[in-house]
Amino acid sequence: xxxxxxxxxxxxxxxxxxxxxxxxxxxxxxxxxxxxxxxxxxxxxxxxxxxxxxxxxxxxxxxxxxxxxxxxxxxxxxxxxxxxxxxxxxxxxxxxxxxxxxxxxxxxxxxxxxxxxxxxxxxxxxxxxxxxxxxxxxxxxxxxxxxxxxxxxxxxxxxxxxxxxxxxxxxxxxxxxxxxxxxxxxxxxxxxxxxxxxxxxxxxxxxxxxxxxxxxxxxxxxxxxxxxxxxxxxxxxxxxxxxxxxxxxxxxxxxxxxxxxxxxxxxxxxxxxxxxxxxxxxxxxxxxxxxxxxxxxxxxxxxxxxxxxxxxxxxxxxxxxxxxxxxxxxxxxxxxxxxxxx
Numbered sequence: 001x002x003x004x005x006x007x008x009x010x011x012x013x014x015x016x017x018x019x020x021x022x023x024x025x026x027x028x029x030x031x032x033x034x035x036x037x038x039x040x041x042x043x044x045x046x047x048x049x050x051x052x053x054x055x056x057x058x059x060x061x062x063x064x065x066x067x068x069x070x071x072x073x074x075x076x077x078x079x080x081x082x083x084x085x086x087x088x089x090x091x092x093x094x095x096x097x098x099x100x101x102x103x104x105x106x107x108x109x110x111x112x113x114x115x116x117x118x119x120x121x122x123x124x125x126x127x128x129x130x131x132x133x134x135x136x137x138x139x140x141x142x143x144x145x146x147x148x149x150x151x152x153x154x155x156x157x158x159x160x161x162x163x164x165x166x167x168x169x170x171x172x173x174x175x176x177x178x179x180x181x182x183x184x185x186x187x188x189x190x191x192x193x194x195x196x197x198x199x200x201x202x203x204x205x206x207x208x209x210x211x212x213x214x215x216x217x218x219x220x221x222x223x224x225x226x227x228x229x230x231x232x233x234x235x236x237x238x239x240x241x242x243x244x245x246x247x248x249x250x251x252x253x254x255x256x257x258x259x260x261x262x263x264x265x266x267x268x269x270x271x272x273x274x275x276x277x278x279x280x281x282x283x284x285x286x287x288x289x290x291x292x293x294x295x296x297x298x299x300x301x302x303x304x305x306x307x308x309x310x311x312x313x314x315x316x317x318x319x320x321x322x323x324x325x326x327x328x329x330x331x332x333x334x335x336x337x338x339x340x341x342x
Contacts, residue, residue, distance in 0.1 A: 003323035007052070009064075010105060011318035012097035014140075015255030015288030019063045019097035019314075020052070021079075023107060025321075026066050033071050034078040035089065035217075038122040041066065041080050042087045047332050049082040054333025057322055060084045060251050060340045063091070065098050067107070075120035076108055084340075085248035089220055090123035090172030092258010092290070092310050096140040099128050100314040103137050110135065121145075123172055123220075141311035144258070146298050147171040147266035148305035150212045158205050166202070168210055170300075171263030171308070173225050176206035180228040180244070187230050187244045187285055192252055195285075199226035199246025200341065215301025224248055227260045230283075232273065239274060240281040250341030255312070256282040256290040262308040265294055269306045276306075288312075 007025035011018070029045065031037035041048065051057060052064045063083045070078040081087065081094045098119065103110045108117060115130045115137075123145045131139040150168040156176075158164050167177040180187050183198060203226040214220040230242035245253040245260040253260070261282045268274040280292045295307040324331055 002325060004326040005051075005324040007048075007322050009052070009320050009322055010101040010316055011320060012101055012314050012316050014093045014096045014312050014314035015284055015290065016286050017063070017093045017253055017255035018061055019065065019091070019094040021065045021067065021098050021101040022052070023067055023101065023105065026068075028069050031071070034068065034080065034120045035122040037068050037078065038080045038087050038089070041082065050332035051324060052322060053082065053084055054335055056330060057333060060249070060335070061254070063094055065094050067098070067102070070120040072120050072125060075118045075125055077102065078120035080122060083247065084251070086221065086224060087122070088173050088224075088259070090121050090126075090145060090259055092142060092144065092172065092261065093253070093255045093312070095119065095121065095126055095128070095142050095258065096312050096314045099130055099140045099142075100137045101316060103130060103132065104135070104316055110137075137314065139311055139313055141309060142258070143295060144172055144262045144308045144310060146300050146305040147262040147308050148300050148303040149266050149270040150174075150303070151210065152267065152270060154210055156202070156206055156209055158202060166206060166210075167267045168206065168212060168223065169263035169266045170214065171261070171266060172259035174212055174221060174223045175225045175227045175260060175263040176203055176210070176223050177227045177229055177263065177267060178202060180230055183228075185228060187228060187242045189285055192285065195228060195244050196246055196250045196252060196341065199228065200248070200250040202226045203246065203248070215303065225260065227257070227263065229264065235281070238279050238281055240283065242283045242285070244285045252285055254284060254286055255288055256284040258290065258310045258312075261290050261292050261310050265292060265308045266306055269294060270304065
């Protein structure tokens with residue numbers, strides 16, 4: 001065996017969403033902040049994302065996180081998030097998997113029954129509380145960076161549907177949120193392929209017709225996500241709803257989506273439909289759940305904002321080493337449109 005590169009990967013999922021964690025074989029990259037390190041990965045080392053996420057080693061449904069040294073004195077470690085089509089500055093589900101991998105492999109010492117830690121994401125510091133028992137992380141609760149609604153009830157021209165209405169919100173990524181009932185969708189697994197096609201069409205139209213710029217960092221991406229929202233209800237008195245997030249290049253998030261949950265909390269707050277501290281359970285298309293709430297109100301630039309708290313449980317499924325043979329004809333993998341939408 002001869003490998004020109006070897007990386008250590010902790011394979012994880014949360015709510016069914018595969019968010020793997022690279023714990024070795026990468027080393028540090030230049031950057032005074034983790035955001036700058038993310039830009040370095042994107043601009044100079046994207047071959048690593050392609051190696052791990054493209055076939056034959058990866059899949060369109062996988063994400064990967066690169067553990068890097070933190071640049072902020074309050075953080076134990078940093079992480080750069082890489083998805084099938086972009087480098088988002090924040091991801092709730094990826095953060096849950098990163099925290100679980102770091103504690104359960106001993107990279108950060110686990111303290112039972114509760115371990116508090118701070119990680120540095122490209123979006124900024126993320127405070128995390130992990131409930132732990134018998135060497136296992138049984139819950140990861142993260143306090144996200146502030147979320148806010150850019151626009152409510154914006155008309156959007158969508159080919160084949162005429163004028164529809166969307167909300168646009170930031171939850172760590174920029175979302176176009178659309179009531180699924182506008183399209184006759186129940187957000188059930190059998191609708192998955194139709195939801196993906198419609199979601200890609202909707203986010204493309206929204207990005208063109210509703211440009212948004214983050215008030216604190218204009219380099220944060222505009223609309224790259226579609227979130228189809230199900231109706232609100234109360235289950236045993238707890239505010240509950242289903243959702244389906246379409247991730248570029250056109251596949252479904254299997255989890256309830258942490259940044260999508262944060263964006264929805266911002267919209268609910270802007271509409272006066274949720275109180276600070278009130279619990280909101282968000283359910284994915286496969287029935288997995290995140291529990292969330294609003295910690296406090298704040299502002300981001302001129303926008304009223306909220307600080308979301310989101311929790312879920314991640315699971316380690318495999319410890320592996322991924323290698324690259326220098327003679328391999330696919331050093332950065334490949335994509336085919338049968339599973340990687342164009």
